[in-house]
Amino acid sequence: MNNLKFVKLIIIVAVIVIYSVVYIMTSNDKKTDxxxxxxxxxxxxxxxxxxxxxYINITSNNIYDITINQQNLxxxxxxxxxxxxxxxxxRIRKKIYKLVRPNFNYLKKLGVVTxxxxxxxNKTFLRVHKPNKFGDDLSSVRYSITYVNSKKEIVRGFEKxxxxxxxxxxxxxxxxxxxxxxxxxxxxxISLQENMVNLSNSNTHxxxxxxxxxxxxx
Numbered sequence: 001m002n003n004l005k006f007v008k009l010i011i012i013v014a015v016i017v018i019y020s021v022v023y024i025m026t027s028n029d030k031k032t033d034x035x036x037x038x039x040x041x042x043x044x045x046x047x048x049x050x051x052x053x054x055y056i057n058i059t060s061n062n063i064y065d066i067t068i069n070q071q072n073l074x075x076x077x078x079x080x081x082x083x084x085x086x087x088x089x090x091r092i093r094k095k096i097y098k099l100v101r102p103n104f105n106y107l108k109k110l111g112v113v114t115x116x117x118x119x120x121x122n123k124t125f126l127r128v129h130k131p132n133k134f135g136d137d138l139s140s141v142r143y144s145i146t147y148v149n150s151k152k153e154i155v156r157g158f159e160k161x162x163x164x165x166x167x168x169x170x171x172x173x174x175x176x177x178x179x180x181x182x183x184x185x186x187x188x189x190i191s192l193q194e195n196m197v198n199l200s201n202s203n204t205h206x207x208x209x210x211x212x213x214x215x216x217x218x
Contacts, residue, residue: 053167057156059110060169060185067103068115068171068183077117078175080125093126093134104128113166114186120149120179144170148182164188 073096080092096117104115115128122139138145144155148170159168166186173180 056111056167056187057169060156060187063103063107063112063115063185064169064171064183067100068173068185070099071175073099074173074175074180077125077173077180078178081119081180089125093131096126097128097131100128111187111190112185113164113188114184116145116184116186117173117181118145118149118184119181122146122149125181142184144168145182145184148172152179 076092076096076099080089080096083089083092100115104112107115113129116124117126117128118124118138121137122142122145123137124134127133142159144157144159147155149172152172154169154171156169157167158165166188169185169187170182171185172182
């Protein structure tokens with residue numbers, strides 16, 4: 001009788017051990033599958049982000065070449081740099097606005113939200129998207145513009161601004177070898193998100209740290 005009880009105990013213990021081993025192995029397999037699925041999804045998101053970013057970079061290059069980097073426009077900006085007359089500045093600003101605005105109306109459909117000209121001292125000359133606001137100093141709020149005006153080279157990347165974050169593409173501007181200032185061609189976060197959604201055919205959302213908006217003037 002005692003032997004029978006002992007055998008039953010051994011069987012129960014063996015069943016518990018086997019069940020525990022199977023459970024642990026199954027759980028580990030599930031965790032491995034979940035981790036693998038997460039890594040695949042993460043890699044896909046990275047690829048989609050890079051493709052979308054490259055699209056924005058190429059589009060901004062084309063905008064710069066076709067719309068901005070034109071001798072008649074650069075000559076006007078050169079004249080603006082070398083005049084101290086507010087009336088003359090207003091006249092030149094209106095001329096450049098008329099040159100760029102028709103293209104800007106189309107470019108908004110591609111996700112462009114900002115075309116901003118600034119002088120070498122980081123003061124704005126013309127916001128094509130908001131032509132009545134100019135003359136403010138961006139030194140403390142727009143690192144990309146201060147960098148370009150200092151280094152005289154293109155810079156690209158995600159950056160907050162006075163009102164909204166965007167994918168920035170800031171180009172240096174020259175006329176006959178003289179440095180004039182910069183132009184910022186920016187794309188909205190929504191356009192970046194929509195490009196990623198179209199590539200993956202799945203819901204994609206950009207999450208931003210709210211701390212970066214703490215100083216913004218809304």
